[in-house]
Amino acid sequence: MTSRELKNDVYDAIAGITKAFSNPNRLEILDLLSNGEKSVEEVAAQTAISFANASQHLQVLKSARLVRLRKEGNKVIYTLANPKVLAAWQAMKQLAEAVEPGIGLTLRQYRRARQTDQSISLSALDQTRYLLLDVRPAGEYDYGHLPGALSIPVDELELRLTELPKGKTIVAYCRGAYCTMADAAVLLLRAKGYNAVRLAESPVDSASAA
Amino acid sequence: MTSRELKNDVYDAIAGITKAFSNPNRLEILDLLSNGEKSVEEVAAQTAISFANASQHLQVLKSARLVRLRKEGNKVIYTLANPKVLAAWQAMKQLAEAVEPGIGLTLRQYRRARQTDQSISLSALDQTRYLLLDVRPAGEYDYGHLPGALSIPVDELELRLTELPKGKTIVAYCRGAYCTMADAAVLLLRAKGYNAVRLAESPVDSASAA
DNA sequence: CAACTATTCAATAAAACAATTGAATATGCA
DNA sequence: TGCATATTCAATTGTTTTATTGAATAGTTG
Numbered sequence: 001m002t003s004r005e006l007k008n009d010v011y012d013a014i015a016g017i018t019k020a021f022s023n024p025n026r027l028e029i030l031d032l033l034s035n036g037e038k039s040v041e042e043v044a045a046q047t048a049i050s051f052a053n054a055s056q057h058l059q060v061l062k063s064a065r066l067v068r069l070r071k072e073g074n075k076v077i078y079t080l081a082n083p084k085v086l087a088a089w090q091a092m093k094q095l096a097e098a099v100e101p102g103i104g105l106t107l108r109q110y111r112r113a114r115q116t117d118q119s120i121s122l123s124a125l126d127q128t129r130y131l132l133l134d135v136r137p138a139g140e141y142d143y144g145h146l147p148g149a150l151s152i153p154v155d156e157l158e159l160r161l162t163e164l165p166k167g168k169t170i171v172a173y174c175r176g177a178y179c180t181m182a183d184a185a186v187l188l189l190r191a192k193g194y195n196a197v198r199l200a201e202s203p204v205d206s207a208s209a210a
Numbered sequence: 211m212t213s214r215e216l217k218n219d220v221y222d223a224i225a226g227i228t229k230a231f232s233n234p235n236r237l238e239i240l241d242l243l244s245n246g247e248k249s250v251e252e253v254a255a256q257t258a259i260s261f262a263n264a265s266q267h268l269q270v271l272k273s274a275r276l277v278r279l280r281k282e283g284n285k286v287i288y289t290l291a292n293p294k295v296l297a298a299w300q301a302m303k304q305l306a307e308a309v310e311p312g313i314g315l316t317l318r319q320y321r322r323a324r325q326t327d328q329s330i331s332l333s334a335l336d337q338t339r340y341l342l343l344d345v346r347p348a349g350e351y352d353y354g355h356l357p358g359a360l361s362i363p364v365d366e367l368e369l370r371l372t373e374l375p376k377g378k379t380i381v382a383y384c385r386g387a388y389c390t391m392a393d394a395a396v397l398l399l400r401a402k403g404y405n406a407v408r409l410a411e412s413p414v415d416s417a418s419a420a
Numbered sequence: 421c422a423a424c425t426a427t428t429c430a431a432t433a434a435a436a437c438a439a440t441t442g443a444a445t446a447t448g449c450a
Numbered sequence: 451t452g453c454a455t456a457t458t459c460a461a462t463t464g465t466t467t468t469a470t471t472g473a474a475t476a477g478t479t480g
Contacts, residue, residue: 003390004258006320010388011234013313017306022232023438024221040457048214053439055458060437065309074447074456084305091301095294096227099275103223110216178220180213233468250427263469265428284426284477 020064021092025049026057030080030089033067034204035136035175036143037079086207107177111198116183119200120171122146131168132199135185136175144203146173154181157188164194173199230274231302235259236267240290240299243277244414245346245385246353247289296417317387321408326393329408330381332356341378342409345395346385354413356383364391367398374404383409 001009020026028047032038038046044054058078061067068081080086097103111117125132127148134141134149141151152160154174164170170189174181182198189196211219230236238257242248248256254264268288271277278291290296307313321327335342337358344351344359351361362370364384374380380399384391392408399406 001316001320001323003394006316006390007238007388008234008258009316010313011237013310013316014237014303014306015232015234017310018228018231018237018302019437021228021302022225024218024225025438027221027224027228028217041455048218050440051456052441052458055456056438059458071447074454076457082305082308084301084308088298088301088305091294091298092228092231093224095276095292095298096224098292098294100223100227103220106211106216106219106223110211113211178217180216184213229467235468251425260470261426262428262471265426266469269428281477284424286427 017064017066020061020066021089023057023060025053026061027089029054029057029061030066030085031175031178031204033078033080034086034089034207036140037070037077039072039075039077041075043078083207086204090204110180111183114183114187116186116198119198121200125171125199129168130171131165133164133170133172133185134174134203135172135181140175144207146199146201146203146206149173154185154188157185158192161192164189166194169195169197171197171199173202176202176204227274227276230271230276231299233267233270235263236271237299239264239267239271240276240295241385241388241414243288243290244296244299244417246350247280247287249282249285249287251285253288293417296414300414320390321393324393324397326396326408329410331410335381335409339378340381341375343374343380343382343395344384344413345382345391350385354417356409356411356413356416359383364395364398367395368402371402374399376404379405379407381407381409383412386412386414 021030025047029043029049032043032046040055040058041051043049043058044051047054049057058067058069062069062078065081066085067078070077070079108117120130132146132149134145134151135154135157136151137153137155138151141149145151150163152163170186172182172185172189174185179202186196186198231240235257239253239259242253242256250265250268251261253259253268254261257264259267268277268279272279272288275291276295277288280287280289318327330340342356342359344355344361345364345367346361347363347365348361351359355361360373362373380396382392382395382399384395389412396406396408
């Protein structure tokens with residue numbers, strides 16, 4: 001094997017992996033799976049991707065070995081295959097936000113319009129004054145959550161308000177900066193008379209050790 | 211803007227960046243630029259990419275804002291735009307090597323065939339017994355090199371053997387694991403009667419702080 | 421200003437990718 | 451066994467990406 005053949009082989013192989021990251025739908029799927037394993041149906045339901053197309057994208061991720069699958073009954077459950085997938089995906093997000101300021105602008109604009117742009121950092125959280133609330137689906141909370149967080153999925157929030165202490169500010173978090181469940185939760189809570197803000201971080205941020 | 215519109219905008223924008231990583235030629239260009247700025251001509255010469263095609267790929271990288279350009283005379287010099295580019299690219303390489311064992315196998319096979327698979331780590335380097343040799347082009351050495359390294363580009367090595375101390379083992383390094391200049395140097399040095407091995411690391415490894 | 425060098429641009433053709441549709445398969449349950 | 455559910459497969463179409471070629475442009479040098 002010549003030096004050129006070596007390089008071609010190696011860069012082709014790496015591009016085989018990076019190509020799996022080159023589609024916006026697959027990136028959204030990676031963000032979903034970062035929060036917990038999901039069936040094809042769940043992936044399709046939580047994104048704007050059709051069922052068959054979601055299956056195709058998951059297969060692309062699978063042949064790049066970024067995800068693994070497990071059969072459970074007649075369902076197929078997909079999981080991230082390796083913590084390095086998360087690490088690489090986060091590095092890409094950080095790079096993208098650094099070189100493309102439009103991303104941050106879009107996010108801020110969305111939140112300013114809803115007055116959910118205020119957020120509080122985990123390090124500033126004082127348990128006596130704040131309640132940390134995980135508004136993701138229960139399965140994602142079970143898969144991994146921030147210490148001390150209470151789980152009430154945003155869909156159930158209105159019916160379960162009694163579980164919240166009246167005196168504290170509610171600090172809601174969800175799947176991360178591109179997820180709007182915490183925004184929805186904050187808006188609902190404020191409409192019901194609570195003080196509520198978003199959390200600056202998300203559980204995925206802390207799960208990225210290689 | 212709806213939640214779905216927000217997500218579409220954000221993931222589309224990120225995919226705009228990740229797409230720039232999805233071509234093997236561009237990955238090789240990123241590895242080249244990680245070692246120092248280069249003109250289009252240099253990029254084309256050091257890869258198997260035609261001149262016009264190299265220019266096109268550099269423009270793709272530029273519109274993704276991964277590289278910057280500077281005009282110097284009638285040359286156009288390209289540089290990595292941001293240290294996060296390096297960080298993301300390294301995360302991708304690490305991921306690819308983790309999920310695709312064929313990459314490591316190919317590299318080991320190439321080096322075993324040449325008996326250059328032996329390498330020594332920077333931390334094990336003792337100055338009294340080893341000489342650290344940077345065999346990359348001089349411009350790349352100037353751009354950044356490991357402390358204490360001597361610069362002799364592999365092309366000039368045969369003519370400059372007198373600069374090497376006879377008693378020490380020569381530890382050669384180049385652009386990284388996918389670069390074969392250090393292998394070539396080790397082979398040449400051994401043929402000339404020196405003890406020589408590759409260094410396990412490369413300068414790029416240490417330059418990846420965000 | 422003419423010749424030269426370095427680069428970009430534009431047009432093309434082949435290949436790869438993406439989303440849709442409907443059929444096929446596999447598993448579970450009545 | 452038959453029906454329902456969950457998923458994959460296969461075929462199709464439109465779009466995007468890629469490498470090649472040759473022309474056009476910009477800066478340099480004599």
